[in-house]
Amino acid sequence: MAKNVAETPLMKQHKDIKAKYPDAVLLFRVGDFYETFSDDALIASRVLGITLTKRANGSASSVELAGFPHHSLETYLHKLVKAGYRVAICDQLEDPKLTKGIVKRGVTELVTPGVATSDKLLENRTNNFLAVLHLAEPMCGIAFLDITTGEFYTAEGNTEYMDKLMQSFQPSEIILSKSQVKRFREQFDTKVYTFQLDEWVFREQYTYELLLQHFQTQSLKGYGVEDMKAATVACGVAIHYLKDTEHANLQHMNTLQRITATDFLWMDRFTIRNLELIHSSYEQGCCLLQAIDHTHTPMGARLMKRWMIFPLYDMQRIEQRLDLVSYFVREQEMNHALSALVKQTGDAERLVGKIPLKKANPREVLQLARSIYHMQHMRELCVACDNEALRDLAMPMQPLAEIRQRIIDTIAEDAPAVAAKGGMIREGISAELDHLRTISRSGKDYLLQIQQQEAQRTGITSLKVSYNNVFGYYLEVTHAHKEKVPAEWIRKQTLANAERYITPELKEYEEKILGAEDRILAIELDLYQQLLAAIEPYIAPIQHNANVTAQLDCLLCFAANAQRYNYHRPVMVTEPVLEIKEGRHPVIEQQLPPGESYIANDITLDKTEQQAIILTGPNMSGKSALLRQTALITLMAHMGSFVPATAATVGLTDKIFTRVGASDNLSGGESTFMVEMNETASIINNISERSLVLLDEIGRGTSTYDGISLAWSIVEYLHNSPARPKTLFATHYHEINELERHLPRVRNYHITHKETGNKVIFLRKMAPGGSRHSFGIQVARMAGMPPNLLDRANEILAQLEEKHADTGADSNTNVQEKVKKIKPADNYQLNIFDGVTEDLRRIQQLLDETDINTLTPVEALLKLNQMKEIARQYRK
Numbered sequence: 001m002a003k004n005v006a007e008t009p010l011m012k013q014h015k016d017i018k019a020k021y022p023d024a025v026l027l028f029r030v031g032d033f034y035e036t037f038s039d040d041a042l043i044a045s046r047v048l049g050i051t052l053t054k055r056a057n058g059s060a061s062s063v064e065l066a067g068f069p070h071h072s073l074e075t076y077l078h079k080l081v082k083a084g085y086r087v088a089i090c091d092q093l094e095d096p097k098l099t100k101g102i103v104k105r106g107v108t109e110l111v112t113p114g115v116a117t118s119d120k121l122l123e124n125r126t127n128n129f130l131a132v133l134h135l136a137e138p139m140c141g142i143a144f145l146d147i148t149t150g151e152f153y154t155a156e157g158n159t160e161y162m163d164k165l166m167q168s169f170q171p172s173e174i175i176l177s178k179s180q181v182k183r184f185r186e187q188f189d190t191k192v193y194t195f196q197l198d199e200w201v202f203r204e205q206y207t208y209e210l211l212l213q214h215f216q217t218q219s220l221k222g223y224g225v226e227d228m229k230a231a232t233v234a235c236g237v238a239i240h241y242l243k244d245t246e247h248a249n250l251q252h253m254n255t256l257q258r259i260t261a262t263d264f265l266w267m268d269r270f271t272i273r274n275l276e277l278i279h280s281s282y283e284q285g286c287c288l289l290q291a292i293d294h295t296h297t298p299m300g301a302r303l304m305k306r307w308m309i310f311p312l313y314d315m316q317r318i319e320q321r322l323d324l325v326s327y328f329v330r331e332q333e334m335n336h337a338l339s340a341l342v343k344q345t346g347d348a349e350r351l352v353g354k355i356p357l358k359k360a361n362p363r364e365v366l367q368l369a370r371s372i373y374h375m376q377h378m379r380e381l382c383v384a385c386d387n388e389a390l391r392d393l394a395m396p397m398q399p400l401a402e403i404r405q406r407i408i409d410t411i412a413e414d415a416p417a418v419a420a421k422g423g424m425i426r427e428g429i430s431a432e433l434d435h436l437r438t439i440s441r442s443g444k445d446y447l448l449q450i451q452q453q454e455a456q457r458t459g460i461t462s463l464k465v466s467y468n469n470v471f472g473y474y475l476e477v478t479h480a481h482k483e484k485v486p487a488e489w490i491r492k493q494t495l496a497n498a499e500r501y502i503t504p505e506l507k508e509y510e511e512k513i514l515g516a517e518d519r520i521l522a523i524e525l526d527l528y529q530q531l532l533a534a535i536e537p538y539i540a541p542i543q544h545n546a547n548v549t550a551q552l553d554c555l556l557c558f559a560a561n562a563q564r565y566n567y568h569r570p571v572m573v574t575e576p577v578l579e580i581k582e583g584r585h586p587v588i589e590q591q592l593p594p595g596e597s598y599i600a601n602d603i604t605l606d607k608t609e610q611q612a613i614i615l616t617g618p619n620m621s622g623k624s625a626l627l628r629q630t631a632l633i634t635l636m637a638h639m640g641s642f643v644p645a646t647a648a649t650v651g652l653t654d655k656i657f658t659r660v661g662a663s664d665n666l667s668g669g670e671s672t673f674m675v676e677m678n679e680t681a682s683i684i685n686n687i688s689e690r691s692l693v694l695l696d697e698i699g700r701g702t703s704t705y706d707g708i709s710l711a712w713s714i715v716e717y718l719h720n721s722p723a724r725p726k727t728l729f730a731t732h733y734h735e736i737n738e739l740e741r742h743l744p745r746v747r748n749y750h751i752t753h754k755e756t757g758n759k760v761i762f763l764r765k766m767a768p769g770g771s772r773h774s775f776g777i778q779v780a781r782m783a784g785m786p787p788n789l790l791d792r793a794n795e796i797l798a799q800l801e802e803k804h805a806d807t808g809a810d811s812n813t814n815v816q817e818k819v820k821k822i823k824p825a826d827n828y829q830l831n832i833f834d835g836v837t838e839d840l841r842r843i844q845q846l847l848d849e850t851d852i853n854t855l856t857p858v859e860a861l862l863k864l865n866q867m868k869e870i871a872r873q874y875r876k
């Protein structure tokens, strides 16, 4: 580390700037390089794999140094941020050529995971949200904003609600007050990057005023958040943080949307995870979003995710979406025409977000003009159609022809990807620019002329005019022609095989050309800035057009899914019923091997006849799948999508709860029975008559009789609660089937199977009545357990069941008593086939029977086929 004695001026400047950004890695621009010093250099060299050296620092000791060329900034920046560092980019604020002494420098951007704008740091089909959490009493407040799209949301509620929202928005950075960190760690289980700000930033007055300033309003009434104190604090802190990170231009964040829990179908974080909506529980698995999101644009994909996490709880809005999907299913021509336009629109939302952030390059601006053009066409098509809902949706879109034209007229068709080098402004925009370009071009022609003329005059055929940064334009002559060089040429450099000269004539033209080129670049950059400034007033209407396009993208995707996967329109009703005909699981059905089809099932739940279904059936028969498909069909209907069923009447649902018995949930670190009970308690305390409750093997995390007793009382409670929520309860405790006899609205169903020999074939059809067996031992056999072990398991099962019959199915019988009476195993011999299945035995038998010497090719093929068939059965 450098000592504080007689530092060089550069290091002194670095130290002063670094002091303002102690938490960040400071990338310090020095000439064509970004340098890091001291501890930052240690981090940079480790994370970026760049060489660590030392730099002399006046009479102070040397400091560690690591740097990279300025044009590699994007690549290295993204690596540092991905590695969890905040990065302050410190640029030269004046032209070093025009400065005497040390160049003025300052931080132009602070990049953190939540305020990243580089394409390299962003996933285009996913939002990059920054969250601010304000843990206050009695209500907590939260803000989510995506600086790349300008979306800004806020909400208030208890910590459970905050937790659920974070699970839904999945921010990449959470901002907290320093004083709330401890509470946050205790109450929230998240591995997201957090950053702490001083407590004073979270003051009501300060944050409220920041918001008024940002929105240029007198109050926040227009956003419906005036009285939401905790929420406005969170929003104001978000604005403070953006300013702190040098994001001053936020014209695209022009509205604030309030999230009201009751506007949406509620799913808690566990349900979102358990239903595998946006992530699968295992790596190669597929989630619902992947299965149904086939949108054409990144903005469509981002919206689809939001529609999934926030399904509507508003009949009218759901019907509107369903009407539009029906229309697109019916009107194929319109569907194709709109799809083609949507596809070409690209990510207008993020493109327009780059304008105020000063990140849009000329090609992107041109792409924005193309997007505006396609959106204009979309509007024309929609307003001329015979569907009122579509007309209503598209009418408020703005054609924006004038700004589109201005962009097209200004930016050259083959514009470069970086503005800094120029070449992006068309001819005919500025007379001065055109004039200078002519000079520059003719100057270049003139240089060529000089080359030809001098070559002729001197007879130096190898003569070349070239340019370098050190002494500008020069004439280059190979050594072979050196003698022919005229005396008036001034020698500047000798190379291994050539000499370089300048002439007064050459210098005169050089000044003219270079002067013109500098000026050309300055004019181009100025015109480009003017164009960007001219786009700014159109940011809000472009954002609106983009949002409508994203909606159309999602609706067209629903229509395409309906046709591709044979989904049907659900009938939405206000009564608390659910009636699904031939329902399927949208994800599993897409993943079945070719030739296998998903077995559809009917489900009916209501308040009067069949409020709760107890579902039993063998392991692996499809109980969980049936539970989840019921939830997914309900959810998809509330998104406004058609559903995987031949018909479905779906009552408006306010909450979907799913709970899975303890050990199914190991990966979430929530394997304890306590958690299972906590979560079930939270359901019981939150249900209404519009809720759908799915309980999968609840109670299995404890001893059998405790489990049965709890399962029993939970079903009883849900059945008897005045809300009468629709309930599906899958269990292996067949004892629970007894409840059907006691409770009028409980019905037993089982998933059917067929037994052939000692094999179970899953028919996967749901049928009335309970089932007696779980066939766990058969499933174990299919998994490849040794036959002797399985024989022994069957023996024990028979003994347990025998005893059970003796006592007349008395569930109070102590299981330990029965276990004590289990007869010891006869010593069985391990043989070479332990650990392999019976099927493999059969294959071995087939091989033994085969005499290769007499086998014909056809017989060989038939044998092979037979073995393949056995292996196929085994896999099933």
Ligand SMILES: Nc1ncnc2c1ncn2[C@@H]1O[C@H](COP(=O)(O)OP(=O)(O)OP(=O)(O)O)[C@@H](O)[C@H]1O
Pocket: 588, 597, 598, 599, 600, 617, 618, 619, 620, 621, 622, 623, 624, 625, 626, 764
């Ligand atoms: N209706 C169906 N049609 C076709 N395949 C199905 C169907 N239902 C389930 N499956 C397949 O069977 C597998 C097991 O289903 P599921 O996990 O629902 O069984 P389960 O009865 O809940 O088992 P367990 O009691 O052991 O938890 C699923 O992963 C799926 O591949």
